[in-house]
Amino acid sequence: MASDSGESAAVVRDSVGNVLSDGDTVTVVTSLKVKGSLSIKAGTKVRNIRLIDPVNGHDIDCKIDGFGAMQLKSSVVKKV
Numbered sequence: 334m335a336s337d338s339g340e341s342a343a344v345v346r347d348s349v350g351n352v353l354s355d356g357d358t359v360t361v362v363t364s365l366k367v368k369g370s371l372s373i374k375a376g377t378k379v380r381n382i383r384l385i386d387p388v389n390g391h392d393i394d395c396k397i398d399g400f401g402a403m404q405l406k407s408s409v410v411k412k413v
Contacts, residue, residue, distance in 0.1 A: 345393075347359065347408075348411050354384065356382070356383075358380045358381070358382075359412050360377065360378050360411055361376065361379065361405075367403070380395075382394070382395045391405060391406055392404075393405040
């Protein structure tokens with residue numbers, strides 16, 4: 334009889350309004366500059382995302398092949 338009222342209050346949506354959940358695959362919709370001389374190009378696929386409490390606007394924790402672990406904003410990704 335317990336309800337998860339805290340879970341339903343924090344809905345994370347991608348750049349086009351699709352609801353995201355843990356384990357989803359998303360693509361980056363805009364090129365992103367990363368510290369140093371690296372950048373993540375638009376169209377890069379990110380698999381198995383994990384939603385976290387927003388820290389400085391970043392609400393997705395993930396690993397990107399060739400870059401490693403990082404955090405992304407949901408406004409720069411689109412669900413596949």
